[in-house]
Structure formats: structure tokens, C-alpha cells
Amino acid sequence: MSAPEIYEDGCPICKERLENGSDVVQIRQKGADGINAASVQRGDNVDVAAGCKAWLNEKFAPDLLETKQDVVDNMMLHLQNMDENLHKGHVGEPKSTIHQLELERLRFVLTSYLRSRLRKIEAYFPHLLDQQRNQTAEDPLRLSPDEYIFAEEYANNMSLYFRRVALRHMPTAQQKLDLSKTVAPPDLDAFVFLQVKDRQERVLIEEATDDQEEYVIDLEENSKHLMRYKPIAPLVSNGAVQLI
Known part of the structure; x- marks a missing residue:
């Protein structure tokens, strides 16, 4: 079954007619390209494709990848601008409907990307903290400043939990906890x-x-x-x- 077609005066994002003269706008790859082009024209410096690539890589990689904080910041700014433009339009118009769908799609990509990173930080926090503390200036930055704070707080809370629940009831010689040996590292052979x-x-x-x-x-x-x-x-x- 072919994809539904929406008839409009032009692209709902970049406000221009399609190059082939057709009044048909299809939400496919051309939609993402249109968003990027319109962003460049406005000077937003937003690359939607870069955000999607970072999301897929982070989603399927077994290890935490290099932080893409610049991509996240640009996408958040882009979402804010899209939301403001959406409220300026008339609710119920096809143009506003398409804009809302694109807004929700980008919001899903960004949320899924951040959730994937948080899941890995919670799963591998001792190893990620050790890597961050021992890395050189040439090594890629795995954790953003906010993620590093989150990982440290998570590690402290986990240590405190184990002490209160189990370690304080054990003999003194067995109360030492090394989380780097307790928590399994990422499976890089996946x-x-x-x-x-x-x-x-x-x-x-x-x-x-x-x-x-x-x-x-x-x-x-x-x-x-x-x-x-x-x-x-x-x-x-x-x-x-x-x-x-």
C-alpha cells in the first residue's frame, strides 16, 4: 500500500514548493532533508541526520560511545523552535499536523538516545568512571559533564546501599567493596x-x-x-x- 499523500502549497518546513513543481509533500527522506535545509537557512546549525546516526549507533553498540553533546544541544534547540512555531500556527491545519508529527519523531529520537546512554551508565558505571579519570587529552570523551556527575552519584548511592543492606553485617575483613570487580564490563565481543x-x-x-x-x-x-x-x-x- 502506498504511503498517504498530503496536498499543500509547499513544504510545511521550509515553506517552499517542491523542485518538480508538484504540490504533493511526502514525509520520507525528503522531509528530513527539508528540515536540514530550512535549519541552515535560518542559521540553526541543526543536522537531523547526525542526531539519527548518533541514536542508532548508541542504541546498538554494546559500549558507551563518545558523547555527542553538541548534537543533543542542537536538537533540543531545534525542538524548542519547532514547538514555538507550532503554537503560532492554526491547530487542525494539515501544515500544523505535519509539523507536529515531525516534532514528535525528533523528540522520540532524542529521548531514546539519552535513555540508551543512561542505561549503559547505570550498567557499567565503575568502568566508565575509571576510563574517564584515567583518559588522556587525546582520548574521546565518553561522559558529558552532567553524565559524569550522574555516574558518580549513582556509584556513591550503590556503595551506600550495599553497606547498609549487607556489608555492615559481615565480618570486618569482608566489608571492602570493589565495584569494578563486582560489575561486569561491556561485552565488546558482542x-x-x-x-x-x-x-x-x-x-x-x-x-x-x-x-x-x-x-x-x-x-x-x-x-x-x-x-x-x-x-x-x-x-x-x-x-x-x-x-x-
Whole structure:
């Protein structure tokens, strides 16, 4: 069944007629491109596609990825501007309905992205805090300042909870709690689906061992694969591959 079509004077986002002269507006990839174009014209510096890519990568990666605070801030500002523009229009008009649908879609993407990060912080907080404290200036920033505060408060609350519930009832020699040994680290050997954005040559998948030689492959552009996350983690970080 074909997608529903909405007839309007032009694009409800960028306020311009479609290039082919048609009065039909379809909410597909062109809709996202229209939002980006309109944002650039207004000087918003908002890239909706960047937010969607960050969301998918964070959703499917087993580890916490580099923070995209600039993308989050831009999307929040964009949502605020869209909400203000929506209230200026007339409720019930097709244009306002499309605007509301796009607003809800972007709000879902942003909320899901932040929830995915919070879930990982709660699951792996000792390891993330250790990485943040020991990282160098060249290492990517995993936790934003607010996320770092949240992780520290969560770690303190967990330690306090264990002391009150269990540790204080144990012998003194057994009251020490090392959360980094208690909480399992992320499973970097988990398998993920990915799509290659830029061709990559001689990607090391398996290192050489006594039983086998090293295993390297070439990743062709637009090809899709199912493989372990650890070997391709750097390619996710630099945008060469997209988790799907």
C-alpha cells in the first residue's frame, strides 16, 4: 500500500514548493532533508541526520560511545523552535499536523538516545568512571559533564546501599567493596549489524594466534555485515560504518 499523500502549497518546513513543481509533500527522506535545509537557512546549525546516526549507533553498540553533546544541544534547540512555531500556527491545519508529527519523531529520537546512554551508565558505571579519570587529552570523551556527575552519584548511592543492606553485617575483613570487580564490563565481543559508509581496506578482525593467522578483510562501501563489535569500534567512532 502506498504511503498517504498530503496536498499543500509547499513544504510545511521550509515553506517552499517542491523542485518538480508538484504540490504533493511526502514525509520520507525528503522531509528530513527539508528540515536540514530550512535549519541552515535560518542559521540553526541543526543536522537531523547526525542526531539519527548518533541514536542508532548508541542504541546498538554494546559500549558507551563518545558523547555527542553538541548534537543533543542542537536538537533540543531545534525542538524548542519547532514547538514555538507550532503554537503560532492554526491547530487542525494539515501544515500544523505535519509539523507536529515531525516534532514528535525528533523528540522520540532524542529521548531514546539519552535513555540508551543512561542505561549503559547505570550498567557499567565503575568502568566508565575509571576510563574517564584515567583518559588522556587525546582520548574521546565518553561522559558529558552532567553524565559524569550522574555516574558518580549513582556509584556513591550503590556503595551506600550495599553497606547498609549487607556489608555492615559481615565480618570486618569482608566489608571492602570493589565495584569494578563486582560489575561486569561491556561485552565488546558482542555481534552487531553494520553498514559500511566509506570503503575500508585490511580491517583486522582476528589477531594471529598459535593456531591461526591474522584475519583481515576489506569492507566495501554500502555493504552490510554481522561481526564482532570490538574490531570495528574505531570505525564506528570515526563514522566509517553505521550500526543498524
